[in-house]
Amino acid sequence: MSPALLLEPIKADVVVVGGGPIGLLVAYQLARFGVEPYIVEQDDKSNAPIYGRATTLWPRSLELLDALGLADHLLERGVVSKTGVNFRGGKSAPGGLDFAQRMDRHGDTRYQFALHMRQRLTERAIEQGLDDLDCKIHHQHKLLSWVEDDDTTTSDYPVRCTMQAPDGSVYEVECKYLVGADGGKSPIRKAAKIPFLGEGNGAKWIRMDALVKTNMPLCRQLNSVQSENHGLVLFAPIDAGRTRIGYVFSKELQEKYGEDGVVSEEVAMAEAKKAVAPFELEFVKVDWVTLYGIGQRIASTFIQGRVILAGDSAHTHSSGSAQGLNTGTFDATNLAWKLALEIRGLAKKSLVASYDEERRASVQQVIDNDVIISSLISGQLPPKFAGRTENPRDILTEWFSSSTNQLFTLGLGVSYPSSNLLNRETPDWPTSTVIPGQRGPDCKVSRVGTAETIWLQRILVNDGRYNLVVFTGDTSRTLPSLQHLQSYLASDKSFTKRFPARKLFRFVTVILGEGIGAEEYSGIAPVGAPYFDPLRVAHETYGVDTTRGAVAVFRPDGYLATVVGLEEASVLSDYFAGFLVEGAH
Secondary structure, three states, X not given: OOHHHOOOOEEOOEEEEOOOHHHHHXXXXXXXXXXXXXXXXXXXXXXXXXXXXXXXXXXXXXXXXXXXXXXXXXXXXXXXXXXXXXXXXXEXXXXXXXXXXXXXXXXXXXXXXXXXXXXXXXXXXXXXXXXXXXXXXXXXXXXXXXXEOOOHHHOOOOEEEEEEOOOOOEEEEEEOEEEEOOOOXXXXXXXXXXXXXXXXXXXXXXXXXXXXXXXXXXXXXOEEEEOOOOXXXXXXXXXXXXXXXXXXXXXXXXXXXXXXXXXXXXXXHHHHHHHOOOOXXXXXXXXXXEEEEEEEEEEOOOEEOOEEEOHHXXXXXXXXXXXXXXXXXXXXXXXXXXXXXXXXXXXXXXHHXXXXXXXXXXXXXXXXXXXXXXXXXXXXXXXHHOOOOOOHXXXXXXXXXXXXXXXXXXXXXXXXOOOOOOOOOOOOOOOOOOOOOOEOOOOEEEEOOOOOEEEHHHHOOOOOOEEEEEEOOOHHXXXXXXXXXXXXXXXXXXXXXXXXXXXXXXXXXXXXXXXXXXXXXXXXXXXXXXXXXXXXXXXXXXXOOOOOOEEEEEOOOOEEEEEEOOOOOOHXXXXXXXXXXXOOO
């Protein structure tokens, strides 16, 4: 039945506009967390061809998607690069995409690689997850307008959206929030009159996907070529044996071929061959070519009333370090659990508001970095390096040689403030060396009985609940503290009694050592699922004092919220009261 034939408006918790990867990811999580999304996409993506757009997922994005049960769907479709080579004059040289070379160098993640595939395949992987949850995407439906009821006490669905169906008929959907994931030219952002701050720098780049033949060594890894006339050239593997090639379309080339923003396939191929010289490059088939201007923009707010922006609708930047899809993934995974808890009546509105605070500051760092990266790739000096006399490519090498810049680019170094509504530092004795607001590092623990090793992040799945990990420490010394913890959790004063525990909290106990049974070895029943830490790896990774033990609190999105001592768990009651609704059911 056409929605327009319904007499009453359709009701949904959240209307998500945009069937790209970020809109789909927001909707998938909402459905997974028990909230009803209504997804509209103005194009018919069910029959869309596979070409172009974002192609790379970095390690932290893969961790986040794995926690949501999506990594396997993605790995079925993409190709992996674990290293790469930067070439200059046909020989290996320092620089280029240094952060993507020898990715086994980058910390504790089990995803020591990048995953490459064209954007439509990423969308299909998330669509498969939505289909598993019986969640429909309304293709060729368009949001025409919306109104918000300022007095939310009069309606449970204060946002009324007017939609257009494929046959041109008009219908209405009432919802609690409207999420705009409708791209860089976002009609929602424009209609909401949210300023999009920033500007272009005049540079233009070519991106193309093609089936090619080349004598470039390691051509199916993530390579770069430092070209005299085409900037830093991208040469990356993608699905179906294709290669993503990218290079700078300089002022000289714009003058040579015209500045109308259009470039022919023949010109793109000819200049690509020059860009990778002295390597040979033969084009077997070209799937996609685009020429686009470089700039950076960010919305002045990501939340206005009950309208929320995510992905390209909230920020745009160059593809110089492949941040678009990854930054959008951070948006979606930061937002969805907060939105779900508030809609389900379990959290205060301040929780949703924290999305703007956390993500806009993080995105601003992406923007600031991209100003530097895109300028240097284009052969220009950004303001930060004004007065430097070196070749921009050498300054780019210097920039990417920084471990801080590398980890941020790969997402592993993205963090949130250590002290805000959701993240709280321990005031006195440090109970962990991991700082609240940082990604929870991964490490191996052992299953009781089978002795199988398993990564901690595989245990701490994202089902919209907080994960609390009890690190027992040396139980011969911490048993009284563990007993104190158990007594507190069973008391009426516990946060597990003030708030609906099954809907909000999930416990895991990591026991220092190894034995034939969790309770027998530690002398006390574990809180939640037990795992052994036979080699002290988990305790050492988190810097837990084994004479004291600790309780580590993880947000649903895998970031460390706070760490407290075993006898200090009572402070968590006030912590959760800051944003959860007491007595909710």
